[in-house]
Amino acid sequence: MIEAQELTKKFNEFTAVDHLSFTVSPGETYALLGPNGSGKSTTMRMLLGLLRPTEGTARISGHDIRKDIVAAKRVMGYVPEEPVLPERLTGWEYVNYVADMWRIERGAEREEEIDELLTLLDIRDASDDLIETYSKGMARKIGLIAALVHRPKVLILDEFQAGIDPRGAATIKEVLNGLSSRGATVLMSTHILEIAEQMADRIGIIQEGRMVAEGTMDQLRQKAKGQASLEEIFLDLTGGPDMQMIAQYLGDAGDEG
Amino acid sequence: MSLTDLLILLRQDLNQTFRFVGTGRRSEQKSVFRRFLGPIIAIVVAVVIILAVTWIVPLIGWNTIAALISQNLAIGSTLFNIILLFSFIGSIMVSATTVANSQRMEYLMTMPISLRTLFLEKTIIIIVYSSLLWLVIGTPLIIGFAIVSPLPLAFLAIISYLVFMLVLVTIGVAFGGLLGLLFSRIVAGRRRLRQVGYFLMSTLAILFSVIWYYFLYSSEDSALFEWFFQLAEQIGLTSDLTPGYSVSVIILGLLVGADFGLIQILVVGVYALFAGGLAYLNAVVSEKAHYSGWLMSGSKRSSKEEIVIEHEPWDPQPIPGFTFNKTISASIWYNITNVRRESRVFARYLMGPLQFVIFFFIPVLTNPEGMGFFTPFLIIAALIPFSTSYGLYFAGYETVYEGRNLLNLQLAATNMEDYVRGKIYSAVPFTIAASSLVGVLILLVYVSFWFYIPLIIGAAVFTNLASGAVAANAAAIGGDFKAQRMVTRQRGSSVQMPIRGWSILRAQLLPNVIGYLGTFSMIILGLSLGAPFAYLALPIYGVLCWQIMRHYSRSAGLALARIEASEYL
Numbered sequence: 033m034i035e036a037q038e039l040t041k042k043f044n045e046f047t048a049v050d051h052l053s054f055t056v057s058p059g060e061t062y063a064l065l066g067p068n069g070s071g072k073s074t075t076m077r078m079l080l081g082l083l084r085p086t087e088g089t090a091r092i093s094g095h096d097i098r099k100d101i102v103a104a105k106r107v108m109g110y111v112p113e114e115p116v117l118p119e120r121l122t123g124w125e126y127v128n129y130v131a132d133m134w135r136i137e138r139g140a141e142r143e144e145e146i147d148e149l150l151t152l153l154d155i156r157d158a159s160d161d162l163i164e165t166y167s168k169g170m171a172r173k174i175g176l177i178a179a180l181v182h183r184p185k186v187l188i189l190d191e192f193q194a195g196i197d198p199r200g201a202a203t204i205k206e207v208l209n210g211l212s213s214r215g216a217t218v219l220m221s222t223h224i225l226e227i228a229e230q231m232a233d234r235i236g237i238i239q240e241g242r243m244v245a246e247g248t249m250d251q252l253r254q255k256a257k258g259q260a261s262l263e264e265i266f267l268d269l270t271g272g273p274d275m276q277m278i279a280q281y282l283g284d285a286g287d288e289g
Numbered sequence: 290m291s292l293t294d295l296l297i298l299l300r301q302d303l304n305q306t307f308r309f310v311g312t313g314r315r316s317e318q319k320s321v322f323r324r325f326l327g328p329i330i331a332i333v334v335a336v337v338i339i340l341a342v343t344w345i346v347p348l349i350g351w352n353t354i355a356a357l358i359s360q361n362l363a364i365g366s367t368l369f370n371i372i373l374l375f376s377f378i379g380s381i382m383v384s385a386t387t388v389a390n391s392q393r394m395e396y397l398m399t400m401p402i403s404l405r406t407l408f409l410e411k412t413i414i415i416i417v418y419s420s421l422l423w424l425v426i427g428t429p430l431i432i433g434f435a436i437v438s439p440l441p442l443a444f445l446a447i448i449s450y451l452v453f454m455l456v457l458v459t460i461g462v463a464f465g466g467l468l469g470l471l472f473s474r475i476v477a478g479r480r481r482l483r484q485v486g487y488f489l490m491s492t493l494a495i496l497f498s499v500i501w502y503y504f505l506y507s508s509e510d511s512a513l514f515e516w517f518f519q520l521a522e523q524i525g526l527t528s529d530l531t532p533g534y535s536v537s538v539i540i541l542g543l544l545v546g547a548d549f550g551l552i553q554i555l556v557v558g559v560y561a562l563f564a565g566g567l568a569y570l571n572a573v574v575s576e577k578a579h580y581s582g583w584l585m586s587g588s589k590r591s592s593k594e595e596i597v598i599e600h601e602p603w604d605p606q607p608i609p610g611f612t613f614n615k616t617i618s619a620s621i622w623y624n625i626t627n628v629r630r631e632s633r634v635f636a637r638y639l640m641g642p643l644q645f646v647i648f649f650f651i652p653v654l655t656n657p658e659g660m661g662f663f664t665p666f667l668i669i670a671a672l673i674p675f676s677t678s679y680g681l682y683f684a685g686y687e688t689v690y691e692g693r694n695l696l697n698l699q700l701a702a703t704n705m706e707d708y709v710r711g712k713i714y715s716a717v718p719f720t721i722a723a724s725s726l727v728g729v730l731i732l733l734v735y736v737s738f739w740f741y742i743p744l745i746i747g748a749a750v751f752t753n754l755a756s757g758a759v760a761a762n763a764a765a766i767g768g769d770f771k772a773q774r775m776v777t778r779q780r781g782s783s784v785q786m787p788i789r790g791w792s793i794l795r796a797q798l799l800p801n802v803i804g805y806l807g808t809f810s811m812i813i814l815g816l817s818l819g820a821p822f823a824y825l826a827l828p829i830y831g832v833l834c835w836q837i838m839r840h841y842s843r844s845a846g847l848a849l850a851r852i853e854a855s856e857y858l
């Protein structure tokens with residue numbers, strides 16, 4: 033369960049997240065959508081204790097992130113936008129490192145489970161290589177496995193699909209659906225609107241750190257006065273491309289080429 | 290906070306540096322021998338030292354040495370204070386750097402531990418690295434003495450040494466870290482002040498420790514701590530309370546069987562507690578610094594107001610009066626800008642050589658009358674580490690830290706040799722500044738030396754050019770191009786160098802050999818045959834250095850191109 037209350041983050045005078053409140057219940061998948069720089073990652077980073085909110089707070093499975101961030105972290109799994117991983121460890125070592133930190137008992141059972149995850153995401157044969165040799169997608173997959181290995185109650189995924197092959201993305205989607213139907217809370221951000229449409233029970237659209245619309249697909253459709261697709265809704269709410277500028281640029285570029 | 294967490298973190302951190310277990314087929318494999326080379330060398334060095342001690346001491350006679358030591362138990366205090374001092378200088382900005390780069394530890398920060406635990410672990414890792422040298426060199430010395438000592442308790446000295454050495458390093462590292470953090474707090478949010486401030490702070494800290502060291506060295510009752518000692522004496526404690534003194538008295542006392550008081554043990558105990566407290570405080574303050582964002586880099590956008598930006602046509606001419614080709618110009622400009630932007634790095638680079646120089650100045654400072662005639666030579670000798678180090682930092686380290694960007698440049702068909710040259714040239718203005726300062730210093734102490742000042746400046750520049758190229762080449766061969774991934778190797782942290790193994794030895798040794806031989810040959814020539822002869826030799830030295838520069842910058846360029854072709858940086 034995630035309950036964000038008036039979360040606010042300021043970097044100097046610049047407000048990246050502006051009194052954002054939302055709730056994600058157990059078993060629910062919630063997608064945060066918004067243009068680049070609208071504050072999605074910053075929101076997630078506050079929930080994870082990487083940044084401290086300037087104002088407001090949040091509760092993760094009942095643990096206030098301001099008062100007991102360690103307890104909150106214990107129930108969360110996080111897949112960052114840009115995975116920063118220990119490059120000099122092998123994938124296998126890293127996942128076990130994470131499992132150790134969460135005090136998952138060592139033994140055959142744990143190893144089997146990790147093996148299963150590695151096989152599921154097709155990176156078992158690279159698991160003994162140093163992470164620095166991984167491709168971008170492989171690193172993300174290891175990051176995802178590390179986030180899943182301690183069976184988190186709350187999963188936070190920042191653009192999990194970026195750089196992942198279709199098979200991997202489909203697998204992850206299935207895994208996430210399975211976890212969520214077993215009661216996990218899933219918060220994700222994505223720029224691929226089909227993913228949000230397919231997976232999310234509810235969607236929050238933010239712009240300049242503020243929630244501009246929130247609800248199920250049906251509720252959003254109503255709000256956007258009959259727009260059919262999420263893309264249309266999104267562009268309607270956050271502004272579409274500047275056709276005039278594009279034409280001007282293409283005109284300029286055309287002169288040269 | 291739990292000890293288990295701390296231990297797991299430490300184990301994985303060490304595992305990343307000292308990897309003894311092999312890896313899968315994608316990763317570059319080092320042979321078992323290479324993987325264990327470090328420990329093997331350490332053990333060989335240790336054995337050699339132990340053998341040497343056990344061989345030499347009986348030659349002189351144990352009784353003579355024991356008597357000598359027990360009469361001067363304080364003799365070691367200087368040495369032990371050096372341990373503290375070096376750990377301090379080396380880690381002034383280290384905590385601030387760690388916090389500023391904490392994004393690289395994101396995967397650790399989401400683990401179910403407090404950031405305090407995490408920063409404490411990083412402090413411990415830095416303590417471990419800072420103590421490696423003392424471990425490898427100091428321990429076998431003590432072991433050697435313990436073996437030859439007839440006293441049954443002498444072996445306790447080994448354990449005491451290990452524990453006390455860690456205490457000293459911890460005090461140095463944690464105190465340096467705190468100072469850096471304190472300073473970051475003062476300048477937080479003030480861009481200008483931060484630029485200037487970091488610089489002044491690092492400089493002052495280094496100068497301060499030099500002075501402190503000087504006082505420790507020049508008088509047994511350190512003047513700087515006088516008030517403290519007086520206070521201590523009044524409440525019935527003896528003087529000589531510096532950490533190094535107490536430690537020295539106990540360790541040497543155990544070795545030769547000289548008495549030391551309970552008070553010394555107490556004092557060391559207090560220092561040990563103090564060390565632990567400082568390290569913990571360092572972690573607490575680091576955590577605070579992280580959350581409050583004092584150290585937030587200013588590079589990210591932080592204002593939504595529209596600022597009209599005019600882009601001028603870009604044509605840098607970084608060193609006035611010289612025209613270079615585009616690659617060289619861009620490289621000089623980029624290097625200087627890049628270093629200057631992070632003022633803690635800038636300060637570290639410009640002031641770093643002072644650490645070596647301390648040694649040259651100690652005799653002058655402690656005994657100015659006796660040194661009279663030699664003073665200008667010492668000052669010149671002290672200049673040379675500046676020219677060689679600037680080469681190492683600007684051309685060697687920066688080549689490594691530029692890392693992946695070099696790959697992009699090569700895709701842009703940049704001539705790597707020229708690019709390396711740019712880095713080498715970028716240190717020249719700073720060398721000229723440093724050597725001019727030295728010139729002024731010489732004028733102050735020994736006016737009749739004025740004739741040699743242009744020579745010295747010229748020699749410094751040539752030495753600098755040669756050093757830069759040697760260092761760049763060493764960097765291309767043995768650089769750890771992913772140095773940034775380790776806290777202890779990051780830019781601006783001086784705990785571990787970004788160039789590894791034999792390469793760093795080459796990068797440091799060869800330039801100094803060239804510099805000292807060249808400069809002093811010219812001066813000796815001048816003093817023996819007449820000053821103009823020195824100036825006749827200058828062009829020869831110049832040509833020599835220029836050739837060295839050309840040779841090594843070419844080979845550095847080739848090596849970098851090869852790395853690009855064969856492995857990802």
Ligand SMILES: Nc1ncnc2c1ncn2[C@@H]1O[C@H](COP(=O)(O)OP(=O)(O)OP(=O)(O)O)[C@@H](O)[C@H]1O
Pocket residue numbers: 043048066067068069070071072073074075113585589590591
């Ligand atoms: N450490 C920081 N210092 C200053 N500004 C920051 C920092 N981190 C983020 N910002 C600013 O906060 C705003 C929100 O950034 P955030 O990364 O949350 O966006 P996002 O919605 O995740 O965008 P994207 O879709 O591109 O991932 C941006 O304007 C960014 O420039």
Ligand SMILES: [Mg+2]
Pocket residue numbers: 072073074113190
């Ligand atoms: Mg983002």
